[in-house]
Amino acid sequence: MLALPITTERLLLRVPQATDLDPLREFYEDPAALEHVGTQTAWDRESMGRRLQGWADDHQQHGYGMATIELRGNRDVIGLLGLSPGEDGIPELSCMLIRAYWRSGYCREAAAAYLARAQHDPRFSAIRVRMESHNPARAHMERHVFFPHGFACTAEEPFPPSGRLMRYYSWTAPPTR
DSSP states (O other): OOOOOEESSSSEEEOOOOTTTTHHHHHHHHHHHHTTTSSSSOOOOOHHHHHHHHHHHHHHHHOOOEEEEEEEOOOOEEEEEEOOOOSSOOOOOEEEEEEEGGGGGGHHHHHHHHHHHHHSSSSSSEEEHHHHOTTTTHHHIIIIIIGTTTTTTEEEEEEETOOOEEEEEEEEEOOOO
């Protein structure tokens, strides 16, 4: 089990709760933020509520899932980061931040802490990230999150459901000593 909470110098990662819905409004109602997570559809309060419940359920069913990111100092909810069960059994890492918190190193810090915990769990011998090739955040995420944490770009190909060009990144847990 990938136990939460996880704390870092500035952040607390915890299981999502229904009370995260209002604080995350600045994310799910922001078209620019949603463009950076690669969605073409607007999220609304109802769909975000279902997502939060699903992510909390993932923790119960799988022992891991997306985590709500809070600032430790004031407990402000700033986004989400974590693993979702992949269709082929390989978990997928995602990060979604409210735009006001972009470029502050929070995604990098949260990913480092989450991956440090995951590398000790035998279920996570591999982790994938999938991102649209034209995503405006791609270069930043590669430079500051993916590559520094050991992800390698493994493919660039059309995503079957949409035909959109996607980049795939893979992470493999370091060998145990």
